Amino acid sequence: MRKERGLLIVLSGPSGVGKGTVRKELFSQPDTNYEYSISMTTRKPREGEVDGVDYFFKSHEEFEQLIGEGRLLEYASYVGNYYGTPLDYVNATLDAGRDVFLEIEVQGASQVRDKVPDGLFIFLAPPSLSELEQRLVGRGTETNDVIASRCLAARDELEMMNLYDFVVENDEVHLACDRVNAIVTAEHCRRERVEKRYLSMLKGEY
Ligand code: 5GP
Numbered sequence: 001m002r003k004e005r006g007l008l009i010v011l012s013g014p015s016g017v018g019k020g021t022v023r024k025e026l027f028s029q030p031d032t033n034y035e036y037s038i039s040m041t042t043r044k045p046r047e048g049e050v051d052g053v054d055y056f057f058k059s060h061e062e063f064e065q066l067i068g069e070g071r072l073l074e075y076a077s078y079v080g081n082y083y084g085t086p087l088d089y090v091n092a093t094l095d096a097g098r099d100v101f102l103e104i105e106v107q108g109a110s111q112v113r114d115k116v117p118d119g120l121f122i123f124l125a126p127p128s129l130s131e132l133e134q135r136l137v138g139r140g141t142e143t144n145d146v147i148a149s150r151c152l153a154a155r156d157e158l159e160m161m162n163l164y165d166f167v168v169e170n171d172e173v174h175l176a177c178d179r180v181n182a183i184v185t186a187e188h189c190r191r192e193r194v195e196k197r198y199l200s201m202l203k204g205e206y
Contacts, residue, residue: 003097004197008090008116009034009184010102012109013124014160018170022124023103025173026180034101034184035093040066043081056086074104074111083108099184106160113163120187122180123164127171129155 013019026032040056042063051057058066063082066072075084085102093100102112112119129151137147161167168179187193 004193006035006094006097006099007184007187007193008094008100008102008112008119009180010104010109010112010119010121011124011180012104012106012121012164013170014126014158015105017124017126018173018176019103019124021173022168022170022176022180023101026101026177029177032181034099036101036103037085037090037093039083039085039102039104040072040075041081041083043083058082073115074108076105076107076111078105078107085112110163120184121164121166122183123161123167124170124176125158125161125167127169129158 011019011023023036026034027036038052038054038056040058040063042058042060043055045051045054045057049055060082063075063084066084066086067075067082071087072084073087073090075082077083083105085104085108090100090102102109104112109121113121166183168176168183170176
């Protein structure tokens with residue numbers, strides 16, 4: 001039987017929303033059935049990080065060579081360092097019929113959106129804006145100016161969600177993971193994705 005191409009799952013969202021935490025929790029679960037695409041970065045390893053496990057750590061020159069050779073699906077410069085997704089790994093894994101999971105920042109996600117329109121784009125969002133505002137006010141530690149500028153930043157970040165198919169609130173990590181898994185399951189059942197297989201069956205291809 002012909003293998004269907006895997007699904008490209010992109011988890012992104014504003015910085016500080018907890019993308020890394022959700023991704024790590026998902027991949028610590030034994031029944032998670034996606035392949036994590038290990039990113040390339042020019043950032044120095046943090047204590048405990050292992051090359052080829054957490055990231056592929058590259059020099060600036062090596063990274064720019066990868067860009068020049070067109071070997072990255074997407075890349076972005078974030079807080080002074082490059083981060084990018086290896087194209088060959090993603091393609092080979094999808095071709096083998098396995099789902100690939102990217103956890104990347106928003107500039108990179110919008111590049112993937114352009115290149116892989118049938119990917120699954122999930123925006124991880126902070127709990128509601130009003131809750132966030134209430135928390136900022138309620139803490140009583142910030143001046144009104146600081147509260148106002150944080151609320152403004154939160155609004156800008158939330159506006160980025162219009163590029164995504166689904167929004168997952170990260171109120172609790174295990175709930176956010178359950179929602180991501182539910183979305184992926186539903187996406188696999190989407191008619192447009194499965195009907196090709198049934199049409200092939202009807203034609204007697206398998
Ligand atoms: P950190 O340095 O904390 O590991 O990651 C910083 C940011 O880079 C996070 O928002 C993370 O999601 C993002 N990131 C990690 N890998 C990639 C990648 O391959 N491409 C892009 N565009 N962002 C990435």
